[in-house]
Every structure is written in C-alpha cells, then in structure tokens.
Amino acid sequence: MRRGILTIAAVGLLATSGLAACGEESGGEGGTEAKPKIGVILPDSASSDRWETADRKYLEAAFQAAGVDSIIQNAQNDKAQFQTIADQMMTQGVTVLMIVNLDSGTGKAVLDKAKTQGVLTIDYDRLTLGGSAEYYVSFDNEAVGRLQGEGLVKCLTDKGVQKPVVAELNGSETDNNATLFKNGYDSVLKPKYDANEYVKGPDQWVPGWDNTQAGTIFEQMMTQQNGKIDGVLAANDGLGNAVISILKKNKLNGKVPVTGQDATLQGLQNILAGDQCMTVYKAIKQEADAAAELAIALAKGEKKEAPTTVKDPEGNRDVPAVLLEPKAIYKENVKDVVADGFISKDELCTGAFAAACTEAGVS
Template identity: 35%
Template sequence: MKSLKILLSVLTIFALCFISCSNEGGNNAQGKKIKIGLSLDDLRLERWQKDRDYFVEEAQKLGADVTYVSSDGNATKQLADIENLIAQNIDVLVVIANDGNSLSPAIMQASQDGIPTLAYDRMINNCDIAHYITFDLEKVGRMQAEGVLEITNKGRFYYLGGSPTDNNARFFRKGAMDTLQPYIERGDIELIGEQATKDWLPDVALQIIEDMLTAQNNNVSAIVAANDAIGGAAVQALKAQGLAGKVPVSGQDADLAALQRIAKGEQAVTVYKPVKQIAVECAKAAVALAKGETVESNGSLNNGYKDVPTFYIEPIKVTKDNLDSTVIADGWATREDVYGN
C-alpha cells in the first residue's frame, strides 16, 4: 500500500510537470504553438513598420508565430482582414485600429469564438476587448502644447488635429487644449481655428494649412499639430511662405524627418513614444492572453462595452535641447542621421 501511494504521488507530480511544461514558452493551453493574428492600420507609415518589426521579433523570442496584415488605412479592409485572421484559428488577436468605432462586429465575433483581443495603442469601442496597452495620450497632447508654448506663449494659434476616426486623436486634442486654455482665457492666445486631418494624411494636412495661411494672410503664431506626419506638412506649407522656423510646430512619434526638422529649428517639439517598449509589452501580453494568464495593468478605460484593463506607458517630450539625451541615447535614431554629420 505504501509503495502504491508513492507511485501515485510520483505519477501525479509527473502529470503536473507535464501540464506545466506543455504551457511554457510559446504554447497555448492545448500544448500547441501560439498563433498571433496582428492587424495593423497602415504599414505605409514609418511608425507602424517599426512596431511590427519589434512585435514580431519579441513574439518569436517567446516561441509564438505571428501572421500580420496591413489595412493600408482602410477601415473596411481592416474589418475583412480581422475576419480572415479569425478564420485562421489564431489564439489571440492584436489590433492597431484604423477606425476605433467600426471594428466591433469582428471583435465580438472573435470573443464569441474564444479569441481574446488586445488593443494596441488605439482603443476599439463598444466591444469585448481583453486588454489595452497604450501611452498616456492626454499627456502626449499636453507635451505638444508645452513644447510650442516654450517658444511662444502669445499670439494666434491653430490646432491641426488627427484623424476623426482615430479614438486617440480626441485624447491628444484634450491634452493640448487643456494646456492652452489658461492662456486663451487670459487673452494671451487666440485660437484662430482647428481642423481634423482625414486618416492622418499629410496631403490633406498640407491643404488645410495652405488654406488657413491664405485665409489668415499668414498671420499665425503657432501650429499645434497632432503628429509628425501632419506636422511635417504644416512645416512644408510654412516653408513655402518663408515662415518655417518662425512659427513653432508640434508633432509626435519621433519620426526621423521630424527629428531632423527639430535639429534645424523648423519643428519645435515631437513626443517620443518608445515604440520598442510598447511592441515588447504587447507581444508579452498577447502570449499571456493566449495562455489564459493575467496581464499587468495600471489602470482601466471604458470603451462603451466594459472597463478594459489598461497598461499605460509614459511618453517623452523631445526638443532641440534634449535630442541627444532622449531618442539618440535610446538608440531610436543615430546622431549622424539626425544632424547629417
């Protein structure tokens, strides 16, 4: 009897070890290799190319396979892309949304099929999101406004907003406007206008700023732009009027072209959102969700369907004074690329 008990104990321990080991690395609860479906908004943009590369690299380190597809800035295509990923028997869905209001049918289908969805940097509304990882978005907007105000805190300001379908754009705007409001109330700043930029397209932003400059007879003191792509378009329009470097412009994403503009004095500020950090965190979270494990959060955000567990990452304000100690020191860009020597 004693021998039988010992044998049963050994077999139990062996079974538990087997179950535990089968779920280590990149295996799901069934012991099969984890399959991650990654739906990206638009790989034509430098930012998302880097996110994809870092994400795939980390996921592969964790033993998971990644199937990714880009919607090329088309919300209808992204909906179809997600439905196609679901049909491929993925274990977890990761989405960088083009339109945070149009994807809920596909996300709910994934949930019904037992596939958890991780919202990557952009929230998706009115659906069952398992987890959300992003930056402190209002702080990004505050930093954009602060970077401009450090150069000029009086005069005629224009706000160039992001895509109206991007849920993040409203947080950027709120952060910027909250920062500008005391100056507006004192009469130091006049907000001469604002406009959203369809799909964050630089060509659209260029037309907006050209039209604004014409309407205002070039009388503008600063442009708070919601990212580097449209901020670059604003600088282009200003340059055509001989105003580049005279009218401070903001941005975000720390695109190389923006860093070069900052080095030249043509752009006042960008906001560096450590892309490698969010990509690595999202890859880790995706693998954990596929295994049914708890994912770290430091807050929550209601998306109209539920309070979604959220992990916020701190952004970094980048100006001409700290290029070397931020993006260059972090290896995001080289000094040679930024300064051209």
C-alpha cells in the same frame, strides 16, 4: 518637461511571473497542444513611419523570442481590408488578435466577431470605444497632448511672440487617440485663450491623418488668416511636416513654431533644422513588449493583472490597461531618442544634419 522614460520593468504588475519559453508543443500523456498563434493588424504606413519601422519590428522580435507563431499585417487605412485580414487570421487559427483600429466602428465589428469565435483580443495603441478587448496597451495619450501644448507655449515664449495666433491641426476625428491628444493640448491652450494671452486661430481635424490633406488644410488656414499664424499645434510629425512644407513656400519655416509627435526620423531632422520646435517620443519598444507579454500570456491560457484601467464611455466598462509615459523632445534632447536606440545616429545625422547633430550633442 524632461520626463524619464518608463521602463517596462516599472509596469510592475504585468510581470507577475516570468513567461517561460512558450510555443513548444506540450501536453499530458498521448496529447499535445498546438503552439499559440497571435495575429496583429496594423493600421497603415502613410500616417506615421512608426507602424512599419518600429511596431512591426518590436512585436515580431518579442513573439520570436518567446517561440510563438505570429501573423502581422497592415490594413493600409482600408476598412474593408481591415475586416478581411481579421477574418483570414481567424481562419488561420489565431487564438489572440491584437488590433490598432482604423475607427471604433470597424474595430468593434472585428472584436465582436473574434469574441464569438473564442479569440481573445487586445486593443493596441488605440482604444476601441464600445469594444470588448481584454486589454488596452498604449501611452497616456492626454499626457502626450499636454506635452505638445506645453511645448508650443515654451517655443512661443522662447521666440518672444506677444498674443500669438495659434492654429490647431488635429488628427483624425474617428481616432479616439486624436481626441485624447486634443483634450491634452487644449487643457494647456484654452486657459491662454480665455485669458486673452493667445488668440485661438483655425482648428481643424485631418481625415485619416492624411498628410496631403493636412497640407491643403493648413494652406487654407494661412489664406483665411492672411498669413497671420504664429504657432501651430500639429498633432503628429507627419502633420507637422505638411505644415512646414507650406511655411517653407511662404519663407516662414523656423519663424513659426510647429509641434509634432512620434519622434520620426523626419520630425527629428526638422527639429535639428530649426523648422519644428518639438515632438513627443513614445518608447514604442516598451509598448510592443508590454502588449506582446499580455498576448503571449493569453495565448497560453493565462490572464495577467494590468496595472490600471481606462474607462470606455461607450461600452460603459473599465478596460484593463497598460499606459506608458511619453517624453517631450526638443533640439537639446534629441540625443535621448538616439541613446534609447529608437533612431540611429547614422540615420539621423546624414549630410546637412551632421553639423546640427554635433551641435545637439548626438553621439
């Protein structure tokens, strides 16, 4: 369960040659080339803190270190705004566009338009089905789901729950990642259902990863089950926190194991408090650095070889890909997220969480 965090050096084939400090004007006699300009569209700031607190920060730092101009904007889960931002970026002269799609339809429209304008593209974190991106950079998302499924099994076993009723609160049905997560955790849970060891309870998607809707959906699940839910596979920390808020109303927090993903500050504090059983840590700096390296190379006219490919079933093509390794986080290894620099001790160990941090060995 305690997998090592994959270092970016281990990506191997990406680093075919060191990237020189780029972005400076250069060229032959009497001519110059403009600095490369890279555009990035993030999806929202409500579904997970990571997009603004981690991805933006790490991408900006990577582009600045390379001397490359960049524009990073957030579509705030608005499909029309997503397309408007893309159009504006292309008008402003971006030569490479990196997107986190809101859904494959919107993403494909943007990627296709970019292609007609000679702008090279990268799918960041989410694969655009039927799209045309040069690369896909993400985590092994089915592995994320497997860690969640294994985590819920571990937590239910630790509590000694016999034949537990398990509810599944999936992410957005229009997000290919949410489907991959579900494939992963269902590969762990379905054999338990089939063997009659677990009882399959309510199983619902949450439109747009909306945490408010997730709370409403879970409250309805509880009513439907007359309060008999013994474990919750929540697809990320935001959904997990929505579940925990309903469990608290029913004085069941800490008694019903809840999973998560993203190792958000809130998720880690919920784990320290005993209200969430686990999360999945994705070393976002490594993801951002890998994507930035590829984007910078494309902007310089280089095409790097990716270490693997991912099948796009709708586009019927193998997309060159970088897939990083996720890590399961429980109370006993929350300290690993702090040690990796993703969350600071000062942020995590405030007030009521100070004693729990000490107990968990956070330093």
